[in-house]
Amino acid sequence: MATISIKNITKSYGKTEVIHGVSLDVADGEFIVIVGPSGCGKSTLLRMVAGLERITGGTIEIGGRVVNDLEPRERDIAMVFQNYALYPHMSVFDNMAYGLKIANKSKDEIRERVGKAARMLQLEPYLERKPRALSGGQRQRVAMGRALVRDPAVFLFDEPLSNLDAKLRVQMRLEIKEMQRSVETTALYVTHDQVEAMTLADRLVVMNGGVAEQIDTPMAVYDRPATRFVAGFIGSPAMNIMKGAASGREFTLEGGTTLPLGEAALSGEGRPVLFGVRPEHLRLVPDSEASIRLKVRAIETLGADTLAHGRFDGAGAEGGEFIARLPGKTKLAEGDLLPLAMDPGSIHLFDAESGKRI
């Protein structure tokens, strides 16, 4: 159990800088998820915490101790890899006991700790098997067991679920969360899957291009995305974002259509902004109350919800692509013109240049 403090961390490979100064303070027992698109530097950041990559600039503290120059084994961490990295020539028991044997624990203690982890992860029947005789989900559990038995200060996970099928992924997601809650060990968890990120995290770190764009609770990230990137990345289907100019209480699209800004009103005239509204914050209303009319081009019926894809009436030649998420029972047909209103307070404005939230 420990706090982690990452201060202005940078990482360069040769002349290329891939992490551009990330700072993060993690409380004891907190579950932090680092989420972002592929190649944004999530793994690199995690591996620097683990001690598998050299730190180019900044400092990392674990439990108040600067670990920059410590070997992985001196950092009191455990890591679960995407490909599980189980030792193929050792039984499940030996895989889990490997670290304990190195730490010179007594035979009895090893048996007890491995036994406890195996019980927790329902691995007891498989202790004598080799990894290749296990299913994907079981291997995943062994990898977690190996981290668990060492009772480290920090758990590090690098996309641990991405090799599993969809159903198993949901199940293991819950198990990881439960496990972390019960042992109360600080965890850093890397994923590119936003659903995984939202459901697991106490706090999210949304990364893009080597920068942490926002660090906050999942709900705060969803409600008040700090940048245009975060707005588009978190939430499914993605937020509708349109270019235009804001003047007082009105937003004028590039095509000339105006939309009311409501509470989001800005002072100043004709400021170039990005206007965002989530698909789930649109409602079907009588024509007289409509602020947008959506010309439906395709319909996806998901059961609980129906997604209407289209462009809104009056959009210019380009852009204006729009998605509305409506109740599942809504009767829709392609070519319909849907009168829609936005929920109050659901409008997000971002500076057109910096992409920062206004």
Add this chain to the structure above:
Amino acid sequence: MEKRVTFDNRLLPYLLLAPQLLVTIVFFFWPAGQALYQSLLLPDPFGLGARFVWFSNFEYLFNDRYYLQAFVTTAVFTFFVTLVSMTVALFFAVLADQVIKGAGVYKTLLIWPYAVAPAVAGVMWLFMFQPSIGVLAFYMKALGVNWNPVLDSTQAMTLVIAAAAWKQISYNFLFFLAGLQAIPKSLIEAAAIDGAGRWHRFRTIIFPLLSPTTFFLLVVNIVYAFFETFGVIHTMTAGGPGRSTTILVYKVFSDGFVGQDLGSSAAQSVILMVVVGLLTIIQFRFIERRVHY
């Protein structure tokens, strides 16, 4: 679905196989048959005729002190050639596996010795360690070593082992390097996080995962030391001093072509054939169950 190729002409498949079969028959089965037949004959002193003597050539061999000594010599020679060439190769491969810059150059340089013929390798080492003109012999003498492999049988043995092992290092290196690179990096990283130091990681993760490669190379190196080192021995020591480097293949040659005892030489060849056969069986058996962890 019929996936196999089918031939309309019944003769064609045999025709296509013929060249390969012919080569095998002419260069393997025929001489092997000859050796087998020869091993049962005793030629007269002038080489004009031969008498069929059943297994007396073999009987004679197994009562021959020198033949049994050659077995021991071969065992010692093979053991050290295999040990030295594999250990050194593994050491270089582990180093090369960690090199990031200039790995290509490093590998190419290490592969070169493989292109050198055994006899040439022998001559090279002979020159370097020749007691009166050799470069390295000069330094060894300067260090106070009484270096004279022409007279000292232990030194002669050391020298042929070194030359034979040196030549095989490249081959072993290539396989070990490929084996090392096939081990996922994350395994090593996981072990490092689990607290294992360099040596412990090597001993408990890397070496066990290399064992299929190691076993394969073990057989290949034994076969090499047994059968392909004739050139090295012939150029460096000619089996001497005092038969101390006469390994089995060399004895086949020296008894048959120098000593003109063709019957015994043929019998020795047959015994060697049996040895190769056994080694091959071991290897095939193993390859069938390749993944053994």
